[in-house]
Amino acid sequence: MNGGDSNEDTEERRQVMSEVHLGCPPGIYGPHISRFTISVPSEVESSRFNELFKDEESCTEQGIGFDEDGDLLLPRRRQVSRRCFTMKIQHNITSSIPSVGLQVWKAELVLSDFVLHKMCTSTVFDGIVSLELGAGTGLAGLLLARVAEMVFLTDHGDKILDNCVKNIQLNSGVLNHQGVVYVRELDWAHPWPPKVSLDLASQERFSWSSSEVEEVQKASLLLAADVIYSDDLTDALFGILERLMSQGSGKVLYLALEKRYNFSLDDLDVVANGYSHFRSYLREGDKCEGLEPGSFPCFRGLRINVAEIPQYVGEYDRGKDVELWQIRYNKGKVLKFGLSFQIPVPEPGRQACLNLFVAK
Numbered sequence: 001m002n003g004g005d006s007n008e009d010t011e012e013r014r015q016v017m018s019e020v021h022l023g024c025p026p027g028i029y030g031p032h033i034s035r036f037t038i039s040v041p042s043e044v045e046s047s048r049f050n051e052l053f054k055d056e057e058s059c060t061e062q063g064i065g066f067d068e069d070g071d072l073l074l075p076r077r078r079q080v081s082r083r084c085f086t087m088k089i090q091h092n093i094t095s096s097i098p099s100v101g102l103q104v105w106k107a108e109l110v111l112s113d114f115v116l117h118k119m120c121t122s123t124v125f126d127g128i129v130s131l132e133l134g135a136g137t138g139l140a141g142l143l144l145a146r147v148a149e150m151v152f153l154t155d156h157g158d159k160i161l162d163n164c165v166k167n168i169q170l171n172s173g174v175l176n177h178q179g180v181v182y183v184r185e186l187d188w189a190h191p192w193p194p195k196v197s198l199d200l201a202s203q204e205r206f207s208w209s210s211s212e213v214e215e216v217q218k219a220s221l222l223l224a225a226d227v228i229y230s231d232d233l234t235d236a237l238f239g240i241l242e243r244l245m246s247q248g249s250g251k252v253l254y255l256a257l258e259k260r261y262n263f264s265l266d267d268l269d270v271v272a273n274g275y276s277h278f279r280s281y282l283r284e285g286d287k288c289e290g291l292e293p294g295s296f297p298c299f300r301g302l303r304i305n306v307a308e309i310p311q312y313v314g315e316y317d318r319g320k321d322v323e324l325w326q327i328r329y330n331k332g333k334v335l336k337f338g339l340s341f342q343i344p345v346p347e348p349g350r351q352a353c354l355n356l357f358v359a360k
Ligand SMILES: C[S@@+](CC[C@H](N)C(=O)[O-])C[C@H]1O[C@@H](n2cnc3c(N)ncnc32)[C@H](O)[C@@H]1O
Pocket: 098, 099, 100, 101, 102, 103, 104, 105, 106, 107, 108, 109, 133, 134, 135, 136, 137, 138, 154, 155, 156, 160, 186, 187, 188, 189, 224, 225, 226, 227, 233, 236
């Protein structure tokens, strides 16, 4: 490494690759389209499946294969399964760190599983307004738009937002969206609400209108996947979450993350520092009660057991390091004489499950 390199130069040059892309053709530096097969498990009632996906194409195909003895297996009749479909996602196979939103990360697939499961086993997401932060390629939000009234896919930078628009276009036929999907710039380093342009002619492509900002105030659901990987970004993320969640309707955030371990010279051990910093923002369960006066408000975190969420998205290996958190924001007030009380955010609904898979 050159002594004169700034951190920014190094970040721009260093290429990283998501585990999800193992098996993608090597040597492709630009955009690549992968097919993700969504299989709906048998426990999902047929009536709900038909309501959500009845027009989808079959995704079960049988190719020529060989049995254990090496004998040729000829495909019989092509099997038609009406319980799966494919999503096409444009993504890069590798990227620099500032462009990681051009890749698909494992946490997005776990979050998609969760969203699909909720959608398939309940109606809690039907007709809601939702916003995904750091959406990247946008799979989870896109799936949600099948039942939601409005979904905002948000990220930072035109390259990533343009790619997200492309993914809406690629799947418009498949998803037959119930709701409206907006792609909008939402940089966590800037305050919420964002500046709105009243002059339509001078509006930038991914900027907000005042009516859209009002819709987000009414949103009940926030989503985020793989947004915990740098302490500075985690601070910025919780800053904007506080603004988003303290205004308008009660909101619940589902955040999927991948724990990443590094060797730390300070600790002389392998540690997940980014994860510890994230956890320092959360109080578990009902621990917001009994906090010291003046320490309100707080984020209440509940870890969801990922093993209980069936895998709808195929062809990815969940591994053990992805966690899913339900996070609520407790607005609190500090009273005179140092007493405090809390206003609990209303429960927006019960959970769901799902399962998914990536193919080339
Ligand atoms: C590891 S990627 C995850 C993308 C996608 N959610 C997934 O899991 O496939 C992190 C995402 O956070 C976004 N991000 C990073 N810093 C941000 C900021 N300051 N404001 C908004 N988004 C940001 C990146 O652009 C990127 O899309």
